[in-house]
Amino acid sequence: MIHMNASILDGSFYFTISLLMIIISFIGYFIYMFTTNKLASTASFVIVLAAFALQTFAFIIRWRYSYQIGIYIPPLIDLYDSLVFFAYVILFGFILLKLFYNFNSLGFIMTFISICALGFATFYPLSTSTIEPYIIPALKSYWLLYHIISLFLAYGAFAAAFGIGILFLIKYNQTNKYNKDKDVKQSSKKINPIKKIASVIFYPFILLYKQFILLSPSIDILDEAIYKVVVFGFLFLSIGIVIGAAWADNAWGGYWSWDPKETWSLITWITYAVFIHARLTKGWNEKKMAWIAVIGFIVVICTYLGVDLLIPGLHSYISPGAAPVL
Amino acid sequence: MLSKLNKFFSSIKLAIILFILIAAVSIIGTVIDQGDTIAQYKIIYGNTVFHILYWLGFLNIYNSWYFVGLAALLILTMIISSANKLPNIIKNIVDPNTSFDYALKKNSYKAKYITMQSSKSPSEILNFAEKTFGKKFGKPVLKNIGENINHFKSGENEKVQKISSKNGDASNNADNKKNNSGNFLFFSKNSIFRISPNIAHLGAIVILAGVFLGVTLGYRSYTNIKVGQTVQHSYLLKNNNPVLLPFKIKLDNYVTKYYKNGMPKAYISTLTIIKKHITILTKSIRVNHPLTYDGITVYQASYGHYKPNAAQILVLNLKNSNKNNKRLIYAVPGKIYNSKINNIKFSFNFFKHPAKDQIPFYISVIKNDKTVSSPLVFQELPYRTKKGNMPLFFAKYNDNIAFIFAGIKTYYYSGVEITKNVDTDIVWIGSAILIFALFFSFFFNQQSLWVRVTSSENEKINKVEILSVPHKKFASFYSMMDRLTEILKKQIL
Ligand code: HEM
Numbered sequence: 015m016i017h018m019n020a021s022i023l024d025g026s027f028y029f030t031i032s033l034l035m036i037i038i039s040f041i042g043y044f045i046y047m048f049t050t051n052k053l054a055s056t057a058s059f060v061i062v063l064a065a066f067a068l069q070t071f072a073f074i075i076r077w078r079y080s081y082q083i084g085i086y087i088p089p090l091i092d093l094y095d096s097l098v099f100f101a102y103v104i105l106f107g108f109i110l111l112k113l114f115y116n117f118n119s120l121g122f123i124m125t126f127i128s129i130c131a132l133g134f135a136t137f138y139p140l141s142t143s144t145i146e147p148y149i150i151p152a153l154k155s156y157w158l159l160y161h162i163i164s165l166f167l168a169y170g171a172f173a174a175a176f177g178i179g180i181l182f183l184i185k186y187n188q189t190n191k192y193n194k195d196k197d198v199k200q201s202s203k204k205i206n207p208i209k210k211i212a213s214v215i216f217y218p219f220i221l222l223y224k225q226f227i228l229l230s231p232s233i234d235i236l237d238e239a240i241y242k243v244v245v246f247g248f249l250f251l252s253i254g255i256v257i258g259a260a261w262a263d264n265a266w267g268g269y270w271s272w273d274p275k276e277t278w279s280l281i282t283w284i285t286y287a288v289f290i291h292a293r294l295t296k297g298w299n300e301k302k303m304a305w306i307a308v309i310g311f312i313v314v315i316c317t318y319l320g321v322d323l324l325i326p327g328l329h330s331y332i333s334p335g336a337a338p339v340l
Numbered sequence: 341m342l343s344k345l346n347k348f349f350s351s352i353k354l355a356i357i358l359f360i361l362i363a364a365v366s367i368i369g370t371v372i373d374q375g376d377t378i379a380q381y382k383i384i385y386g387n388t389v390f391h392i393l394y395w396l397g398f399l400n401i402y403n404s405w406y407f408v409g410l411a412a413l414l415i416l417t418m419i420i421s422s423a424n425k426l427p428n429i430i431k432n433i434v435d436p437n438t439s440f441d442y443a444l445k446k447n448s449y450k451a452k453y454i455t456m457q458s459s460k461s462p463s464e465i466l467n468f469a470e471k472t473f474g475k476k477f478g479k480p481v482l483k484n485i486g487e488n489i490n491h492f493k494s495g496e497n498e499k500v501q502k503i504s505s506k507n508g509d510a511s512n513n514a515d516n517k518k519n520n521s522g523n524f525l526f527f528s529k530n531s532i533f534r535i536s537p538n539i540a541h542l543g544a545i546v547i548l549a550g551v552f553l554g555v556t557l558g559y560r561s562y563t564n565i566k567v568g569q570t571v572q573h574s575y576l577l578k579n580n581n582p583v584l585l586p587f588k589i590k591l592d593n594y595v596t597k598y599y600k601n602g603m604p605k606a607y608i609s610t611l612t613i614i615k616k617h618i619t620i621l622t623k624s625i626r627v628n629h630p631l632t633y634d635g636i637t638v639y640q641a642s643y644g645h646y647k648p649n650a651a652q653i654l655v656l657n658l659k660n661s662n663k664n665n666k667r668l669i670y671a672v673p674g675k676i677y678n679s680k681i682n683n684i685k686f687s688f689n690f691f692k693h694p695a696k697d698q699i700p701f702y703i704s705v706i707k708n709d710k711t712v713s714s715p716l717v718f719q720e721l722p723y724r725t726k727k728g729n730m731p732l733f734f735a736k737y738n739d740n741i742a743f744i745f746a747g748i749k750t751y752y753y754s755g756v757e758i759t760k761n762v763d764t765d766i767v768w769i770g771s772a773i774l775i776f777a778l779f780f781s782f783f784f785n786q787q788s789l790w791v792r793v794t795s796s797e798n799e800k801i802n803k804v805e806i807l808s809v810p811h812k813k814f815a816s817f818y819s820m821m822d823r824l825t826e827i828l829k830k831q832i833l
Contacts, residue, residue: 155628234815241812245782252778256771263764265628267639267757268560270551272402274370284363288356295352321370 097135103170164254171247176311543774554763642755
C-alpha cells in the first residue's frame with residue numbers, strides 16, 4: 015500500500031494538494047521552456063502563487079493543531095515538517111526572484127526541487143505528518159524555531175543558487191556551442207552524419223530550446239544573481255549555526271560537539287566561504303562559480319538529509335559520551 | 341624572503357586550500373566514529389586497521405595535531421592578509437584617491453567608461469550630472485567646477501571645494517595621483533564599508549581564539565550522581581580523567597515526568613551546591629535550564645538507574661511493637677547484616693534451583709558466625725506496598741522475629757554535564773562581529789564615480805567622461821549606469 019500523508023486535521027491534506035498544483039505549474043514551465051509561450055509561464059506562476067498561499071494556510075492549520083494537542087512549539091520538528099517547510103521556502107525564494115529578476119526560466123528547476131521535497135514528505139514512509147502530543151525535552155525551546163527558520167532560509171537560498179547555477183551552465187554552454195557551431199561552418203569541416211540527421215529531426219526543438227535560452231537572463235545577470243542569493247544564504251547559514259550553537263550550549267553544556275550534523279553544517283559553511291573567496295581571486299571565471307553553487311547545494315542535501323539517513327543517532331537527547339550505561 | 345612569506349600568507353588561494361583541507365578532514369571525522377572505546381574500534385575495524393587509524397589520528401581527528409594546525413594556520417592567514425590590506429583600505433576610506441586617470445588605469449577590468457559630447461557649459465553639465473547621479477550615489481565627495489577651464493593649471497587648487505573629506509589638507513597634497521585639474525565630480529558611496537571584510541575576518545579570528553582558549557583552559561565533564569549522594573569530582577568527556585570541582589554537588593532528588601503515553605516529558609534534578617560545608621544554593625535543573633555557579637555550569641544530560649541489586653528487608657520484633665524494634669535493611673545477596681533486633685544477624689540469598697511455584701529467595705539467620713536456621717522461606721502476604729504497589733513477602737523466625745521482603749531497591753542517578761567555560765562569551769562576541777560584518781560586506785557595496793568635463797580648443801564642444809567603478813562586478817550596476825547616463829545625455833544634448 016502506498017503511504018501518503020493527507021490528513022485534513024494536521025494540515026497535510028493541503029500540502030498534498032499544493033504538491034499537485036506545483037506539479038501542474040512544473041508542467042506549465044516545461045511547456046514554456048520549449049514553446050516560450052508566455053501564457054504557459056504566466057499561468058504557472060499564478061499556480062505557484064496559489065500553491066504558496068495554500069501552504070501558508072496549511073502551516074497555520076498545522077501550527078494551530080499542534081497547540082490544540084498541547085505542543086507549545088511550532089511544528090518544525092520532524093522530517094515531514096522540515097521537508098514541507100523546505101518546499102515552502104523554495105517557492106518563496108522563487109517568487110521573490112521572479113518578482114525581482116523576472117526569472118521565468120528558473121521556474122522549471124525551482125518547482126522541480128519543490129516537488130522533490132514535497133513528494134518526499136508526502137510519500138516517504140518514514141516521514142509522517144501526524145503530530146504526536148509529546149516532544150522530547152531538548153526540543154522544548156524557542157531556540158528551535160529561530161534555528162530552523164534561519165537554516166531553512168539558507169537552504170532555500172542555496173537551492174535557488176543551484177537552480178540559477180544550472181541555468182547559467184546551460185546558457186553558458188549553449189552560447190559557447192553556438193559560437194563553436196559558427197566556427198565549424200565557417201571552416202566547413204565535416205559534420206558527423208548522424209549528428210546532422212539528428213539535428214535535422216530535432217531542429218524545431220533545438221530552435222525552440224535556443225529561443226528559451228535567449229529568453230533567460232544574460233549570463234552576467236545570472237552570475238550576479240547567484241552571488242547575491244548565495245551571500246544571503248551564507249548570512250543565514252551563519253546565523254542558524256550560531257543559534258544552534260547557543261542552543262546546544264544552553265541545553266547540553268557545549269556549543270560544539272562535532273556530531274555529524276554539526277560537522278556537515280560546518281562543511282556546508284566552508285563550501286560557501288570558498289565560493290565567496292574564490293570570486294575574489296583572479297582567474298576564477300563565472301563558470302567555476304556556477305559549478306561551486308551547484309556542488310554547494312549537493313553538500314547542503316548531504317547535510318540536510320544524508321546525515322540523517324546515513325549516519326544514525328544524532329541530535330538525540332543524550333549527548334555523546336555523557337552517561338556510561340550502568 | 342619575508343615579503344614572499346607575507347605574500348604567501350595573504351593569498352586567497354591559500355585560504356581556499358586551507359578551507360578545503362579543513363572540510364576534508366572534517367568529513368573523515370563524520371565517516372569514522374569518534375570517541376568510541378578501543379575495544380569497540382577493534383571489533384569494527386580489526387586490529388591492524390585499528391592501529392593504522394589510530395596512528396593517523398583518525399579516531400580523535402578533531403584534536404589531532406594537523407586539524408589544530410590547520411585551524412591555527414587559518415587564523416594566521418586571516419591576520420596576515422587583513423593586516424596587509426588594512427592600511428590601504430583605511431587610506432581609501434579617509435583619504436580616497438580621487439584621480440580620474442589613475443582610477444581608469446587601475447580598474448580597467450571592472451570600470452565602466454563612457455564618453456559623450458555636449459555643447460553646454462561645464463558647470464551646467466556638472467550640475468545636471470550631480471543631480472542625475474546624486475540619486476544613486478549621494479552627494480559628491482569632491483566637486484571641482486572651474487569657470488575658466490582653459491586657463492586652469494594643474495596644482496592650482498583654490499577652486500577645489502572639498503565637501504566631505506576628513507583629511508583637511510588633502511588638497512595641498514603633492515601626490516601626483518591626486519592631482520585633479522579641470523572640471524570634475526567625484527562620488528564615493530559606501531566607502532566606509534570596504535572595511536567590513538576585515539571585520540568579518542576579525543570576527544572569525546575572535547571565534548577561533550575563543551575556541552582555542554576554551555580547549556586549553558576550560559573543560560567539559562560529566563558525572564552521575566545517585567539520589568542523596570554528594571560528589572566533588574567529575575570526569576572529562578574526552579578521556580575520563582577526574583576533575584576536582586571547587587564545590588560539592590548533592591543530588592537531592594531526581595524525577596522523570598512522563599506524557600500519558602509514556603514518553604518522557606521532562607528530566608528534573610534538584611541539586612544543592614555546597615562549598616566548605618555551607619549550602620550555597622538549591623536549584624532544579626532540566627534540559628535547556630542549567631545552573632551556573634562560580635563560572636561552572638551544570639546541565640541535565642541523562643538519567644538512569646543502577647542495576648537493582650539490593651533487597652529491601654524489613655526486620656520486625658513481633659512481640660514488641662516498640663519503634664526501635666523495626667528496622668529496614670537494604671540487603672545484597674550473600675552478605676551478612678546485623679539487624680540489631682534481638683542481636684539477630686542474617687543474610688539474604690537466592691535459591692540456586694528454586695522449586696516450581698516456590699519464592700526464589702530465603703533468609704538465613706546467623707549467630708556467632710554460624711547459620712543457625714534452615715532457610716526461612718517467604719510466604720506472600722495479602723497486602724501490597726504503599727509505594728509502588730509491590731507484593732509483600734513474609735518469613736518468620738522463632739515466633740518473634742519477622743522478615744518482610746518489600747521489593748527491590750533501585751538507585752536512580754542523574755547524569756549531569758559540568759563545564760567550565762572561559763570561552764563562550766568570546767565565541768558569542770566573535771559570532772556577533774562576524775554576522776554583522778557579513779551583512780555589511782555583502783549588502784553595502786562600494787561604488788565610485790567620476791564625471792569629468794574637458795573642453796575642446798574652440799570651447800564650443802565639451803567632452804564629458806563618465807567613469808564608474810563598482811567594488812563588485814555586478815550586471816545590475818552597469819545597467820544602472822547605462823540608465824543614468826541616458827538620462828544625463830538627454831539633459832545635456
Ligand atoms: C584563511 C583565511 C582567510 C583569508 C586569507 C581571507 C582573505 C580574504 C581576502 C583577501 C578578502 C578580500 C578582501 C577585500 O575584498 O577587501 C576576503 C574577503 C572576505 N572574507 Fe575572507 N579570508 C579568510 C577567511 C575568512 C573567513 C573564515 C570568513 C568568514 C566568513 C571570511 C569572510 C570574508 C568575507 C565576508 C569577505 C568579503 C567577500 C565579499 O565582499 O564578497 N574570510 N577574505
